[in-house]
Amino acid sequence: MNNRQVADRLHSAAVHLLRHVRTVDSKSGLTASRLSALSVIVFGGPISISELAEAEQVRPPTISRLVKEMEWEGLVSRQRDAQDRRVTRIRATSKGRRLLFEGRERRVAKLAERVARLSPEERERVAEAAATLERFSLPADHPLS
């Protein structure tokens, strides 16, 4: 299998994998985008809008609105940076942290059902590849990398 074929399979698998896990989101109140951003905020510490946008590979206005909504819902809070007053630092509230873990758990549980169906050999290979993938699909300077 050449690079292109590997890439093609990865692409197709990723698309369908996410469609599959998305089915549990209605219960959690956290969509894929929010889960992902919240995860960066929780684990990547207080972070600015532009840093968050870059980490999430989207444009600042997209994150700006996401944060506004999450703030409204009490999942995150903002604080003006004392050194540079243009910047606001975003951090997760305890409610945000709790919802992240719950929402993640739901998605991951859904996926884990399928992981559990694999043969031990397949599971092993997928586990190894997942580690590699996790590394290579993040931008080099992603806060979680």
Next chain:
Amino acid sequence: MNNRQVADRLHSAAVHLLRHVRTVDSKSGLTASRLSALSVIVFGGPISISELAEAEQVRPPTISRLVKEMEWEGLVSRQRDAQDRRVTRIRATSKGRRLLFEGRERRVAKLAERVARLSPEERERVAEAAATLERFSLPADHPLS
């Protein structure tokens, strides 16, 4: 690594992988959803709206609109089923086939850049896992499975 951890990594990798490849879509005129649906139409032969919706794991109205737009753009054509006149069969036009291959190529090329950066061992493991994943992230009755 337990099932949950494997699943967690897969989830995270899939999210960022798709964000990454999405950056090339503006040039192709084919978004992720269209690429995916068109792919099912091209390889899964003439197919009804409901079959397509199930294959894509979305609701019929979502596919209905997608097909309407792709038809408008000359990528697919419809034909009433002679046996059951409620059903329309969708098939790709030659333009649709061409655009699928081009659009896919762009996304996949973007991904392949990263695949190419892996060590031979990593690449091998990812390739094997991709095959497994492709199978397991599709519903059992997906036309491409």
Next chain:
DNA sequence: TCATTTCATTAGCTAAGCTAATAATAATGG
């Protein structure tokens, strides 16, 4: 036959991406 079921579409809502324009602040050069 007529009541029910099935397939597809339409209408209308939400979420999440984008660009362009604007406001506020910081940094810089004359």
Next chain:
DNA sequence: CCATTATTATTAGCTTAGCTAATGAAATGA
């Protein structure tokens, strides 16, 4: 030191893609 430029974030307004509910049209079946 002030005026200009650059940076950070937001707002406005557009698009795409998901959803449910309601509707029309065709098939099925009691």
